[in-house]
Amino acid sequence: MTIKAPxxxxxxxxxxxxxxxxxxxxxxxxxxxxxxxxGGLSLLTGCTIVDEDxxxxxxxxxxxxxxxxxxxxxxxxxxxxxxxADMITRPFPFNAYYGENQIRxxxxxxxxxxxxxxxxxxxxxxxxxxxxLPQAEQITxxxxxxxxxxxxxxxxxxxxxxLTHIGAxxxxxxxxxxxxxxxxxxxxxxxxxxxxxxLALDYDGEPLPPRYGYPIKLRMPTKLGYKNPKHIQAIxxxxxxxxxxxxxxxxxxxxxx
Numbered sequence: 001m002t003i004k005a006p007x008x009x010x011x012x013x014x015x016x017x018x019x020x021x022x023x024x025x026x027x028x029x030x031x032x033x034x035x036x037x038x039g040g041l042s043l044l045t046g047c048t049i050v051d052e053d054x055x056x057x058x059x060x061x062x063x064x065x066x067x068x069x070x071x072x073x074x075x076x077x078x079x080x081x082x083x084x085a086d087m088i089t090r091p092f093p094f095n096a097y098y099g100e101n102q103i104r105x106x107x108x109x110x111x112x113x114x115x116x117x118x119x120x121x122x123x124x125x126x127x128x129x130x131x132x133l134p135q136a137e138q139i140t141x142x143x144x145x146x147x148x149x150x151x152x153x154x155x156x157x158x159x160x161x162x163l164t165h166i167g168a169x170x171x172x173x174x175x176x177x178x179x180x181x182x183x184x185x186x187x188x189x190x191x192x193x194x195x196x197x198x199l200a201l202d203y204d205g206e207p208l209p210p211r212y213g214y215p216i217k218l219r220m221p222t223k224l225g226y227k228n229p230k231h232i233q234a235i236x237x238x239x240x241x242x243x244x245x246x247x248x249x250x251x252x253x254x255x256x257x
Contacts, residue, residue: 120167
């Protein structure tokens with residue numbers, strides 16, 4: 001098979017070779033499965049892909065384009081499906097970039113949620129303060145980029161409510177998260193303000209278990225699983241692109257399900 005694109009300045013054989021090599025990388029394989037195709041790569045103009053670095057650059061360019069398209073298609077008024085309690089997946093799966101024996105132990109009594117960036121109120125929040133805010137509950141489906149899904153019951157503070165309380169600048173582009181397990185990620189402001197985006201404190205009617213992200217998890221049924229950080233320690237509002245743990249390795253940043 002030969003890709004011929006002389007008018008675009010692309011070396012078709014080299015493009016195919018480099019793209020196929022990228023498919024062998026586990027972190028790329030999942031990303032490409034959902035976000036990219038060799039046909040998509042052929043749309044890049046003015047680019048000759050002849051080595052691993054140039055293939056990487058091509059993948060990232062298409063990923064950023066994909067982010068923009070997903071953001072444009074996202075409807076903040078559209079709600080993800082909800083389910084009845086008898087449809088909850090039991091047990092709800094554990095999922096992280098490490099094993100269950102490495103789950104972080106966070107002291108809830110001394111815990112304080114740090115808030116920085118483009119906000120009016122930067123005081124650190126205790127768990128009791130968060131629980132004093134209006135609470136909501138949802139039974140929604142978690143969709144993993146690995147191909148599985150599970151339905152769970154989450155309770156906590158609607159994230160839009162929290163952003164209002166801290167005086168967040170909702171014209172900012174990004175909301176970033178830093179976690180006790182060294183995970184980090186970021187989301188777009190329209191998703192942060194979505195009615196189903198939840199600062200989860202509970203799972204299935206009980207305080208959030210460590211395996212599901214104690215003391216705080218961000219629950220977003222409109223995003224893939226890797227965009228839902230656990231063990232959140234800090235939140236910041238910014239106009240500077242923050243990236244993310246998997247996103248910096250090639251996963252799609254927008255991550256809409």
